[in-house]
Amino acid sequence: MYRYDAYDHQMLADRVAQFRDQTKRFMDGKLSDTEFLPLRLQNGLYIQRLAPMLRIAVPYGMLSSTQLRKLAYIANHYDKGYAHFTTRQNIQFNWPHLEDVPELLADLAEVEMHAIQTSGNCIRNTTTDQFAGVAVDELEDSRSYCEIIRQWSTFHPEFAYLPRKFKIAVCGTAIDQAATQVHDIGVYLVAGPNADVGFRILAGGGLGRTPVIGQEIFDYVEKKHLLTALEAILRVYNREGRRDNKYKARIKILVKETGVDEFRKKVLQEWELIKDSALALTEEEIQRCQKYFYAPDYKQLSDNPVELANQLQQDLLFADWYQQNVRRHKIKGYSIVTVCFKETGVAPGDVTDRQLEQLADLADQYSFREIRISHQQNIVLADVRQDELYALWKQLKAGAMASNNLGLLTDMICCPGGDFCALANAKSIPIAESIQRQFDNHAELLDIGEVNINISGCMNACGHHHVGNIGILGVDKKGEEYYQISLGGSSKNNASLGKIIGPSFAQEEIPDVIENIVGVYKSNRAKDEKFIDTYNRIGLEPFKEKVYAKVN
Amino acid sequence: MQKLISKDSLMDDRWTILKVATGPEILQAVPGKNLIVPLKFWKQFSEELLDYAGDVAIWLDSDEQAEQIGERLHELPLIALNFPVFSDGRSYSNARELRQRYAYKGEIRAIGDVLRDQLYYMSRCGFDSFDLRQDQDSELCLQAFNDFKTGYQATIAEPVPLFRRR
Structure with missing residues (x-):
């Protein structure tokens, strides 16, 4: 993974000192709430319902075991012993005190971590496929480009006060795991006219109140133009994005109101001016960043070793877990393991300090000292030897981290919701739990197969409900918490936004509503057809009929 | 107390800003001063401004x-860009556009809600003078220019990005 040099360290040290001074001036009454607000947000600090919430940046989701141990220390020392993985591959702490934050940031800086631009109206953490570098269907490892974007966007002096937040995703795989099309900018690695790898760039995607799929701005640019293309888009947005209404300030509204052709024209006009400037990437810089993501020291192994076959035959629980949580790796004899953090009764994405330490140990022992956070709020050990899977699984089991529901109905994406978040209309964690309790039979879950349920406590859509096969949105109805259901969303290559099924439901109705929806799927599915495919074939009506049928 | 930072030291201000100017009669009320007038006023009353005794700049x-400034851009000794509120980031791009697209060489001044914690980014985008909001501590503001020793980007202050220097 990327390692800081003297420049990166210096900038981070300067940032810690800057925020320490800003916090002190705020506490001394020399900086008003309004003036401190964007400064603290750009250091990840929200003032929340119960206490401040601090969001730590995890660039493209990668963490070393050293960083995990530091996070465990922070969870223990500044928080109540746990942390929360977010849907944008970051980590949140819910209980630090404002006056402790500068010290906490200094602790993080020791392991090359920070909370820079994890909130506020600026360019946020760039995200990518959690399987980058190990996926079999990859054109090129996207992480070096994420790192190039990270450096360009960090402390960009022109884009620190954008109309609204700005999120970029990069995808290098055939199957899009990064929800790229619903980002403010989505970057795809593609083969160009002469088979050179370059970028296809979309803009104007997003979730939130007005969900939109991004539109193509550049069908292909050479690698050297990555940053000039991004800078041109950002400049048009910074100058022309709406600032009169917070809910119309995202780039998706600008692209829509301007029209994509006119918007593209404006971007190209900016791009012409800068495309051959010093901002054009050099081959040396691309190589410098790529060398941090070179493959680890893989051994020469063969696929499906005998001991694995025996273990799978002898231990059915292991076989269940293997079937759900282990994926093919591009190197023979290795596998990608996803550790599912969706135990019933535990808030999706929540992890204890002890588990963080255990993960660090497992990463050291089995996966070249690194882990990744997925958008689904799970953890990936990307480079596990197949002949060590069983030993790993046994240790995961001992640490209560061997959930085998990955990708199944109970592996839900869920925001912190009204239990923690000041913005939420409704709770989301108890909804997730009530669904997990309804569907507590593993055989039944396997029979239902792949289906994503995404839950957001309000229309800010942190739980990405629009792109859930089943989306659940908390709404406020005259002071009561209600839940609106949508069906048919997807964040994969054929991204689509869910359709609202009808009037919203009370909290206690939700498990039965989901049961009914799943029932319609089961009775209509063709052989091996996934939920989303059945939905796309039969449409919303049959689901609607069943869910709102009068009980006789 | 001085409230103007030029480059990175405190200065007396030789300019007077006309925040509101609707008709040319206002010029008689400020005879002989060096004026920063609104862009619209400058375009509309260019004749009257020719006869004005002091220097003329725009905001x-x-x-x-x-x-929107048009061809006479390079006659201007100074262009001020307003921050109606410090969190409105459009003037950063305007400053860059002036320097990069129009190769404007005169002084670019930040006016309006100009505060300590935004000075460093402003200075990197092509601003070279800063008319601080009245309540700002000018001495404290001078330190802002040292907030960071370096940055990653290609900027007006440092046109070569870090990746070409490291």
């Missing part, structure tokens, strides 16, 4: 764009 609000 742009954050919703006005550099291209």
Whole structure:
């Protein structure tokens, strides 16, 4: 993974000192709430319902075991012993005190971590496929480009006060795991006219109140133009994005109101001016960043070793877990393991300090000292030897981290919701739990197969409900918490936004509503057809009929 | 107390800003001063301004764009860009556009809600003078220019990005 040099360290040290001074001036009454607000947000600090919430940046989701141990220390020392993985591959702490934050940031800086631009109206953490570098269907490892974007966007002096937040995703795989099309900018690695790898760039995607799929701005640019293309888009947005209404300030509204052709024209006009400037990437810089993501020291192994076959035959629980949580790796004899953090009764994405330490140990022992956070709020050990899977699984089991529901109905994406978040209309964690309790039979879950349920406590859509096969949105109805259901969303290559099924439901109705929806799927599915495919074939009506049928 | 930072030291201000100017009669009320007038006023009353005794510069609000200035841009000794509120980031791009697209060599001044914690980014985008909001501690503001020793980007202050220097 990327390692800081003297420049990166210096900038981070300067940032810690800057925020320490800003916090002190705020506490001394020399900086008003309004003036401190964007400064603290750009250091990840929200003032929340119960206490401040601090969001730590995890660039493209990668963490070393050293960083995990530091996070465990922070969870223990500044928080109540746990942390929360977010849907944008970051980590949140819910209980630090404002006056402790500068010290906490200094602790993080020791392991090359920070909370820079994890909130506020600026360019946020760039995200990518959690399987980058190990996926079999990859054109090129996207992480070096994420790192190039990270450096360009960090402390960009022109884009620190954008109309609204700005999120970029990069995808290098055939199957899009990064929800790229619903980002403010989505970057795809593609083969160009002469088979050179370059970028296809979309803009104007997003979730939130007005969900939109991004539109193509550049069908292909050479690698050297990555940053000039991004800078041109950002400049048009910074100058022309709406600032009169917070809910119309995202780039998706600008692209829509301007029209994509006119918007593209404006971007190209900016791009012409800068495309051959010093901002054009050099081959040396691309190589410098790529060398941090070179493959680890893989051994020469063969696929499906005998001991694995025996273990799978002898231990059915292991076989269940293997079937759900282990994926093919591009190197023979290795596998990608996803550790599912969706135990019933535990808030999706929540992890204890002890588990963080255990993960660090497992990463050291089995996966070249690194882990990744997925958008689904799970953890990936990307480079596990197949002949060590069983030993790993046994240790995961001992640490209560061997959930085998990955990708199944109970592996839900869920925001912190009204239990923690000041913005939420409704709770989301108890909804997730009530669904997990309804569907507590593993055989039944396997029979239902792949289906994503995404839950957001309000229309800010942190739980990405629009792109859930089943989306659940908390709404406020005259002071009561209600839940609106949508069906048919997807964040994969054929991204689509869910359709609202009808009037919203009370909290206690939700498990039965989901049961009914799943029932319609089961009775209509063709052989091996996934939920989303059945939905796309039969449409919303049959689901609607069943869910709102009068009980006789 | 001085409230103007030019480059990175405190200065007396030789300019007077006309925040509101509707008709040319206002010029008689400020005879012989060096004036920063609104862009619209400058375009509309260019004849009257020719006869004015002091120097004349213009200011742009954050919703006005550099291209509206037109061909006479390079006659201007100074262009001020307004921050109606510090969190309105449009003037950063306007400053860059003036320097990069129009190769404007005169002084670019930040006016309006100009505060300590934004000075460093402003200075990197092509601003070279800063008319601080009245309540700002000017000595404290001078330190802002040292907030960071270096940055990653290609900027007006440092046109070569870090990746070409490291």
